[in-house]
Amino acid sequence: MSAGQLPRWVDLGLIPFLNLAAAFLVSGLVVVLIGENPLEAVKILVWGSLGYGEGIGFTLFYATNFIFTGLAVAVAFQAGLFNIGGEGQAYVGGLGVAFACLALDHYVPWYVTLPFAILGSALMGAAWAFIPAWLQATRGSHVVITTIMFNFIAASFMGYLLINVMKKPGSMQSETRTFEDGGRLPFLNDIFPSFGFGYAPVNLSFFVALAACVLVWLLIWRTKLGYEIRAFGQNATAAVYAGMPPVRIIVVTMLISGGLAGMMAINEIMGSQHRLLSDFVTGYGFVGIAVALMGRAHPVGIVFAAILFGMLYQGGAELSFEMPSITRDMIIVIQALVILFAGALEHMFRPTIVRLFTPSRALETKEA
Amino acid sequence: MKKFLTIGTALAGLAISVAGAQAADIKPAVLYDLGGRNDESFNQAAFTGAEQFKADYGVEYRDFEIQNDSQREQALRNFAKRGMNPIVAIGFSQANAVEKVAKEFPDTQFAIVDMVVDLPNVRSILFKEHEGSYIVGLLAAMASETGKVGFVGGMDIPLISKFACGYKQGVLAANPDAEVFENMTGTTGAAWNDPVKGGELAKSQFGRGADVVYHAAGGTGIGVLGAAAEEGKLGIGVDSNQNGLHPGSVLTSMLKRVDIAVFQAFEDAKNDSWSSGFEVLGLKEGGVDWSLDDNNAELVNDQMKAAVEEATQKIISGEIVVHDYMSDESCPS
Numbered sequence: 001m002s003a004g005q006l007p008r009w010v011d012l013g014l015i016p017f018l019n020l021a022a023a024f025l026v027s028g029l030v031v032v033l034i035g036e037n038p039l040e041a042v043k044i045l046v047w048g049s050l051g052y053g054e055g056i057g058f059t060l061f062y063a064t065n066f067i068f069t070g071l072a073v074a075v076a077f078q079a080g081l082f083n084i085g086g087e088g089q090a091y092v093g094g095l096g097v098a099f100a101c102l103a104l105d106h107y108v109p110w111y112v113t114l115p116f117a118i119l120g121s122a123l124m125g126a127a128w129a130f131i132p133a134w135l136q137a138t139r140g141s142h143v144v145i146t147t148i149m150f151n152f153i154a155a156s157f158m159g160y161l162l163i164n165v166m167k168k169p170g171s172m173q174s175e176t177r178t179f180e181d182g183g184r185l186p187f188l189n190d191i192f193p194s195f196g197f198g199y200a201p202v203n204l205s206f207f208v209a210l211a212a213c214v215l216v217w218l219l220i221w222r223t224k225l226g227y228e229i230r231a232f233g234q235n236a237t238a239a240v241y242a243g244m245p246p247v248r249i250i251v252v253t254m255l256i257s258g259g260l261a262g263m264m265a266i267n268e269i270m271g272s273q274h275r276l277l278s279d280f281v282t283g284y285g286f287v288g289i290a291v292a293l294m295g296r297a298h299p300v301g302i303v304f305a306a307i308l309f310g311m312l313y314q315g316g317a318e319l320s321f322e323m324p325s326i327t328r329d330m331i332i333v334i335q336a337l338v339i340l341f342a343g344a345l346e347h348m349f350r351p352t353i354v355r356l357f358t359p360s361r362a363l364e365t366k367e368a
Numbered sequence: 369m370k371k372f373l374t375i376g377t378a379l380a381g382l383a384i385s386v387a388g389a390q391a392a393d394i395k396p397a398v399l400y401d402l403g404g405r406n407d408e409s410f411n412q413a414a415f416t417g418a419e420q421f422k423a424d425y426g427v428e429y430r431d432f433e434i435q436n437d438s439q440r441e442q443a444l445r446n447f448a449k450r451g452m453n454p455i456v457a458i459g460f461s462q463a464n465a466v467e468k469v470a471k472e473f474p475d476t477q478f479a480i481v482d483m484v485v486d487l488p489n490v491r492s493i494l495f496k497e498h499e500g501s502y503i504v505g506l507l508a509a510m511a512s513e514t515g516k517v518g519f520v521g522g523m524d525i526p527l528i529s530k531f532a533c534g535y536k537q538g539v540l541a542a543n544p545d546a547e548v549f550e551n552m553t554g555t556t557g558a559a560w561n562d563p564v565k566g567g568e569l570a571k572s573q574f575g576r577g578a579d580v581v582y583h584a585a586g587g588t589g590i591g592v593l594g595a596a597a598e599e600g601k602l603g604i605g606v607d608s609n610q611n612g613l614h615p616g617s618v619l620t621s622m623l624k625r626v627d628i629a630v631f632q633a634f635e636d637a638k639n640d641s642w643s644s645g646f647e648v649l650g651l652k653e654g655g656v657d658w659s660l661d662d663n664n665a666e667l668v669n670d671q672m673k674a675a676v677e678e679a680t681q682k683i684i685s686g687e688i689v690v691h692d693y694m695s696d697e698s699c700p701s
Contacts, residue, residue: 058438058442061438062438155556155558156554156555156556159554159555159556160555163524163525163555173460173461173463174525174555178464199441199442199445201438272438273437277437278556278557279556279557280437282435282436282437283436313435313436316435317435317439317442317443320432320433321432321443321446324430324431327405327433328404328433328434328435331435332435
């Protein structure tokens, strides 16, 4: 009962929709339990995330983060690797962005800084993924363990740098100085005033994220390396037997994955906060795993999943604002339910649907 | 949007009818830091103050717990747009957001706790934690039999060094030969919520001879006080009154009255006596204090009470000046 037996629209459209519907149904029950009107809650959630310009702006802002971290997880997925270190890689990626911005912001406009920031964030993120990748490739230390351990190392490392080396003197917050205009990406509201994004921090890096989606698609489905990555992911033994070098594939895939995670920092640091600050990743790296799962590790799916999670973040904030009895922990419950149904219980509806969509003749032949 | 405005107006109307006709029409709001409303420490103190105000005046307030850094500005703006006034932001991390949003809404009054934002419509509320820490340091030195006392901080930031430095000055004032061990739990936000490590640090200080340990470490401190109770030593609580956590094993608590700050901000707005600018709450203003209740009555003898009373008077009169670590980022030894 593989996905190949189902029409594409069922596999990519109907099943995610059913999972999502189930998640919202259960969330609705939770909302009823705490004594609020679930329909009203859904209305606020959707309106808050898509109903007006600024809401859409916030949704896209969060989606930008999730596209980067989702792509990072997806690329590793294709090679059968489970990179859950996006959190740490993004955090260290922030260092690359900050280096570029702090060094250049006084002297050049943002479009000169941007390539260096992209390069810096990707290099730092990739560097943070390198050791786990190397250990996996040569020693067989599982990346799930090592990447998550590297998240903690990243937190301590960045904490040290921010407090002892890069901190703005006299400030209580562990953060660098604020970047000048040369280190700030333009907000989309300033580029397209007619959309009315208002104060939403969505910025030019949204397009960088979309470009990254295209590049990842080209890489995975249109290059030799991409073929090797997919072959290795489907069946590592066969790939090695066919003469593909496993060490190179693992290391290169993880470097690309780490680099993509690191690029998330462009959106947060150069696009929105305009300074490097401690703990700016706040879980986007982990949500990236859910985004990649839901998006079927395909760039197009990831864009949609990222927007969905962007909606949950922005609409959720709006919801806990409008309905004080729905606390932020409740919002996390709703997000968790979506992750649960889309990720862990992905196969719950699949057997039934496969049965529904398989012509009876095929079944008979199978049974015979 | 219109609907929310209607709800807001209805709430305000309700508030007026409860509080009486002459009461000013205010819609106060609180924005907590990442720790959230129920962190049993700093943010919760703000929540307590807001609840107290609601109970005393029957005025509803709104609050919000942020999930990530981008929501700071968004929440402040949401409050301001809906006509909330005054808006109290808890924690120094809100400074950038308050500065930005306060400029956009010059007619709305903002307040920020633990940080200075220099704008005509912002009240910056600071606490003289060093004074309160000096007092508990005095008590620690007098209660100690070994002449060695400890300090466990949360995250390694100047604010916590301010606690440590005041404490040390108090200890040395009572016993010039005393030794003070200082440990910080960590360098990230996680250091506020690591009771296991807090307990370990306290135990290692006990191992080196300390018998009183003061913590300024949020949730981590629960482990510090637990370790003290376990080993038959004394702990000192912080922010809220933690004497009751381990009755008989908590010497006292250094109170940082964020609740008073929030309550006052709301009350001033209500009585039309709002003032912007600095508000520094020390021993004199009742912003910091030490706690004495049934749980620690036996631990504090009359001699200690007299010494604390004398020091408090001298600090209030200015005869004793407790050095503020943050004024020059150093502590006199």
